[in-house]
Amino acid sequence: MTSSPSETEAGQAEGVDQAEEVEQADHPLQGFADEVAEAVGGTAEITFDTVKIKVSAGDWVKAHQTARDQLDLVFFSFLSAIDWAKEVEVGDPLKDEDFEERIEMLTTVSDLSAGMRVTFSADLPTEKPVIDSLVGVYAGADWHEREAAEMFGIDFSGHPNLAALYLPDAFEGNPLRKSFPLLSREVKPWPGKVDVEGMPEDQSSEQSDEPSTENPEA
């Protein structure tokens, strides 16, 4: 998806969607986001109260080291990836055709005092995604990287033991890739986006009624 512009807090309706970054310093996290971006050398973005910092794949380990040592973000939350693909086997393809096919790495780290958290992201090519391992910086990345490796086919260089975590040994393929089919959908194809049928007596398509506030516990 295109990187969404910096959003303001809910309630501020003045945000006109703009493609470039506009300094809307109204968001309370903007200052923190800028500080992190400057320290690690990446670009900051705030999506719906989440600080997302994009770094290059080469700077991956260094950015995390800086985050841990200088910014006190010692808590390792998770590491995962998103497969942005144009051809999807399961589900609907993305509406917006204008995006780059890539594998986007994600990690989230946070501190243990005020609860500030940062999501780092880096882009990898889809065919042979390789990135450095974070086990030297955060010990917990070990299992998360093993999972990402088997689910997406990412190679983490420097990881001591990239064995499969969830999948049995004989499994072939990377399940969370968009090109990997879901077995139940082989049997019965994807019916389309509306999977919900109405109730039998409900013929009208109106929205849910104004609920009456008459309740026993009022």
Add this chain to the structure above:
Amino acid sequence: MVIDADTLRHMSEASVSVELETEDMTLNIGPQHPSTHGVLRLVARVDGERVYDVKPVIGYMHRGYEKLSEVRTYPQITALLNRIDWVSGYANEIPFMVAAEKLMELEVPDRAQYIRLILTEMARISSHMVFMASYPLELGAATPLFFALRERERLLDLLESVTGGRFHPNFNRIGGVKPAYGSGSTTRKWIQDLPAGFFEETTQAMVRIREAVDQLEDLVAGNEIILARTKGIGVLPPEVGAAFGVSGPNLRASGVKFDLRRAENYLPYDKFDFEIPTGANGDCWDRWKVRLDEIRQSCLIIEQAVAGIPSGPLQAKVPKVIKVPAGETYVRAENPKGEMGYYLVSDGGGGPYRLKIRSASFSNISILPWALEGVLVPDIIAIMGSLDFVLGDVDR
């Protein structure tokens, strides 16, 4: 073995020398085992009673929730999510709901938020009661199980009266909680809120739970043998815990006063007055004690919420077919087991493009190889039990 002069000499030498040639044994603990909380397999190399190293093997319960979420609509995903950590079923749905509501920029009505909060705290007490029941059982004391589970039944009954399900409530809806229509009504005009008498029964249940917690504290905390089995065992330094991603009561027992109920604003916890219990040493005993104190704090929160619940609608106005606009966000919540978060990537359709589920127990047990090196075999059980994990949460 042939007993001849050579062997006899070797045997007698062996009894004198200090270094004895022994072979260590590889012991498979699990996947079916009374104490592994599900299908966890630990491949342990032991020498007598001393453990050299432990390799956890997980994935026996991997159900592929992240892949499944990509082919489900938002209301359907809730049914999947409360099966992640089945002991505290209700609490798993909350961060996902908040994430979807954030992307839709919905304002959840206050009454719905209070109801969510009450049920989440009940789920927390419920989960900690299971811990109170099973942990002494793993150490050998069978009686606290009955005391703790008896009180948990009260909460499960309350949960069932509100949501219809004891373990898998499916009570959340995007924009609030489920506005249950009165039974037999076909016109959908009258919304039935919480069942009659819910608040009185909840308050009585809180009284009984506090009594049971005191009883459990007397029974377990005063017991010399339990202290000998848990004090000083499995000490987790806070830096190691944070690097591995250990969260929840496990990290708080190591002295880190960090609770996502205060740090994040997914539910209106700032309106309530409660403490965050921490431990001093980070051993198994502290992890037990922190959970016991958390039950008390949850009782306090529920009592305050019941007293101050506002009236109002139960769900914000949402279209019949939910479509969440494009965007991505990460919402995390303080689940009973630790930090549970959902990284939701939406492309504007009826279901998510990618849902990353950050489950607490996955990170909690990644610490096992580090923590179980060089301990005795009975300590494996004590340390594993004190981390309080559930395999559904580990494997998703």
Add this chain to the structure above:
Amino acid sequence: MPEVVLDLFSNFWVALLGKVLLVALMIPLIGMVIGFAEMKLSAKMQNRVGPYFAGGRWGWAQLIADGVKFFQKEDLIPADADRPVFKTAPIWVLVGTVALFVVIPFGPGLIFRDLSVGVFYALAISSISTIGVLMAGWSSANKYSLMGGLRAAGQLIAYELPLVLAVIGSVILAGTMSMSGIVEAQIEAGYPYVIFQFVGFGIFMIAALAELTRIPFDMPIAESELVMGYLTEYSGFRFLFFFLAEFANMFTMSAIAVTLFLGGYWLPGLSEDQLVYLGPIILIAKVFVLVFAMIWFRWTFPRFREDQLQTLAWKWLIPLALVNIMVTAALKVLL
């Protein structure tokens, strides 16, 4: 009356047969009664009811039903197990228990065989059960059983010493090793020896719990860790032997404790003639008080870790028992 009975059984072989049959009858009966008591008492402590349906309202036939159930199960022996050892292990454990019945005085003259070295015999023969446990653990071809067997080896042998040392105080006070002789010495002294030998009594009860591998000393079984320890591969009637042996052993160990410390079949104020009838009842009542305490401990405490268990035995119980012996001997000589 006893003379008439003895005349009837004056033939040695008839008497022997009668005694054997009596013991054979008592062991399962006592095992069932104590097992039932454990089920009901633990239920009471845990806010449940316990067996309720078998045999009428109180579920008294539950253990009979369990016995029948065990007998009709398939006899499973693991493929890799050492068959002769596997099959004889339960027998050894039961032998140790049954043989103890021989020297328990149920009343004045009501003893199967009044050996002059009764105490020595009792403690020696109860060690045979240890061999049975080790055989079971080793022959099961299962790593869990082997670990249980190893733990059992350490524990049972370690706790033999406090068990033996604890009773020496009573033997010194009585001046004889014959079990009925000790009871008679307590009758003559007018007080049960526990009043002075409370240390010995305490050590004996703790060591007896450890010999029985009951919680808090059930590391060899350790249900939540080793599935069932050395008993994992046993099913059907072999398991029934172990099961019965444990309950019967609770009875015999308590009976020895009652005899040596609590005055056996005697209550103050009863004459010898009355003791012939009331003796067995008094003994069984006292034994059941101790058995109740054992059941109570089982459901209250968790289990010790193996090294804590060994520390307790070697660093606390044995020195305490030795001090007890020295003090008792000194006082006996001086007073």
